[in-house]
Amino acid sequence: MTTTTEAKAMKAAEAAQAVIRREKLFILDVRNEELFNNWKIEGVGVTAANIPYFDLLDSVDAAIELLPRGEKVLVVCAKEGSSRFVADALVEAGIADVYYLEGGMKAWSEHLEPVKIAELRDGGELYQFVRLGKGCLSYMVISGGEAAVIDSMRMTHVYEQFAEEKRAVIKHAMDTHLHADHISGGRMLAEHTGASYWLPPKDAEEATFAYAPLENGTTITVGGINIRIDAVYSPGHTIGSTSFIIDERYLLTGDILFVKSIGRPDLAGSAEDWAGDLRETLYSRYKALPEELVVLPAHFGSIRELNENGSVSAPLGRLFQTNEGLQIESEGDFRRAVTENLPKHPNAYQDIRQTNLGKLQPEEEELREMETGPNRCAIKEETE
Numbered sequence: 016m017t018t019t020t021e022a023k024a025m026k027a028a029e030a031a032q033a034v035i036r037r038e039k040l041f042i043l044d045v046r047n048e049e050l051f052n053n054w055k056i057e058g059v060g061v062t063a064a065n066i067p068y069f070d071l072l073d074s075v076d077a078a079i080e081l082l083p084r085g086e087k088v089l090v091v092c093a094k095e096g097s098s099r100f101v102a103d104a105l106v107e108a109g110i111a112d113v114y115y116l117e118g119g120m121k122a123w124s125e126h127l128e129p130v131k132i133a134e135l136r137d138g139g140e141l142y143q144f145v146r147l148g149k150g151c152l153s154y155m156v157i158s159g160g161e162a163a164v165i166d167s168m169r170m171t172h173v174y175e176q177f178a179e180e181k182r183a184v185i186k187h188a189m190d191t192h193l194h195a196d197h198i199s200g201g202r203m204l205a206e207h208t209g210a211s212y213w214l215p216p217k218d219a220e221e222a223t224f225a226y227a228p229l230e231n232g233t234t235i236t237v238g239g240i241n242i243r244i245d246a247v248y249s250p251g252h253t254i255g256s257t258s259f260i261i262d263e264r265y266l267l268t269g270d271i272l273f274v275k276s277i278g279r280p281d282l283a284g285s286a287e288d289w290a291g292d293l294r295e296t297l298y299s300r301y302k303a304l305p306e307e308l309v310v311l312p313a314h315f316g317s318i319r320e321l322n323e324n325g326s327v328s329a330p331l332g333r334l335f336q337t338n339e340g341l342q343i344e345s346e347g348d349f350r351r352a353v354t355e356n357l358p359k360h361p362n363a364y365q366d367i368r369q370t371n372l373g374k375l376q377p378e379e380e381e382l383r384e385m386e387t388g389p390n391r392c393a394i395k396e397e398t399e
Contacts, residue, residue: 088112090116162174
C-alpha cells in the first residue's frame with residue numbers, strides 16, 4: 016500500500032461550507048503575527064493558532080504539539096506556497112487529515128457564497144452572496160428571466176455565472192452608496208452585460224463615468240412579473256446612501272444599519288457633518304418603516320451574525336430592541352458614539368473610493384492588496 020506524503024488541497028468554497036455548517040476545523044495560520052491578528056478565518060466551530068512559517072522551516076514539532084487529535088486541520092498562508100510546505104511536512108510526520116488552503120487567504124477573501132433568502136411573490140427569488148473573508152454582502156433579485164445585482168463585488172464572474180445558471184439576464188447593477196472598503200463591481204458588471212448601472216448622484220459628483228441616477232422614490236422593476244425595488248434615501252454613512260425595499264418585505268440597508276451595529280460616518284472625512292444625517296435616517300426614516308421588514312445589510316462584523324443557513328438578516332423591529340446603535344437616546348451621546356474612538360479605517364479606503372469613482376485604474380493584483388483585511392464599516396468592531 017502506498018502512503019501519501021502530500022497534504023490535500025481545500026478550496027475556499029469547501030472552507031466556507033465548513034464555517035457555515037459550524038463544523039469543527041483547526042486552522043494553523045503560518046502568516047506573520049501582525050497579519051494573523053489583523054485578519055483571520057473565523058467560525059463558530061473554528062479554532063485557530065498562529066505559528067509563522069519561518070519558525071517551522073527546520074521542524075514542525077511546535078505545530079504538532081498544538082494539533083487536536085481526530086480533527087480536520089487546515090494550514091493557511093497568504094497565497095498558498097508556505098501553507099502547502101507546512102501541510103506536507105505535517106503529513107510526512109504522520110499527522111492525518113491535513114489540508115492546505117488552495118489560493119491562500121487571497122482566495123478566501125474573494126470567495127462569494129450564494130445563500131437563498133426567499134421566494135418572492137409571483138415566482139421571483141432573492142439571493143444573498145456572503146463574502147466570509149471580508150464580511151461583505153451583496154444581493155441578486157431574479158424575476159421573469161431578468162436579474163438585478165445590488166452592491167456587487169469586483170468578482171463579477173460569480174454573478175454572471177449564477178444568473179446564467181438561473182436562466183436570467185442581468186438588467187440592473189446598483190450600489191447603495193460609494194463604497195470605501197471594497198472595489199465595486201457594479202460598473203464592470205454593467206459593461207459586461209449591458210445592464211444599467213445605478214448610483215446615488217450625491218455620492219457620484221466626482222465620478223468619471225456615466226451612470227443612472229439612483230434617487231429617492233426611484234422604482235426599478237425586475238422581470239415581466241414586476242418585482243419592485245424601491246429606493247429610499249438614507250444618508251449618514253455617506254451623503255448619498257440609499258436603501259432598497261424589495262417586494263415590500265426586505266430592507267437592504269447598505270452600510271447604514273447592520274445586525275449588531277450601525278454605519279460609521281467618517282470614511283469621507285465628514286463625520287461631524289453626517290452624524291446628524293445618520294441619526295435622522297436610523298431614528299426617524301427607518302423607525303417609520305414597518306417593523307416586520309427584514310433587514311439585509313451590506314456587511315457583517317462577526318461570524319456570529321450568520322444565521323443557521325449562512326445568511327445575515329434580522330427583522331427591523333427586533334433590531335430596534337437589540338441593536339446598541341439604535342438605543343442611544345441622547346443626540347449628544349449618539350454624536351460622540353459615531354465620531355469618537357472608532358475602529359481603524361478599512362485598508363486603502365481612500366484609494367478604494369477613488370477607484371470606485373473611476374479616478375484610479377489599479378491592476379488586478381493591486382486591487383487584491385487594496386481589499387486585504389476586514390471591512391471595518393461599523394462604528395464598533397465585534398470581538399465575539
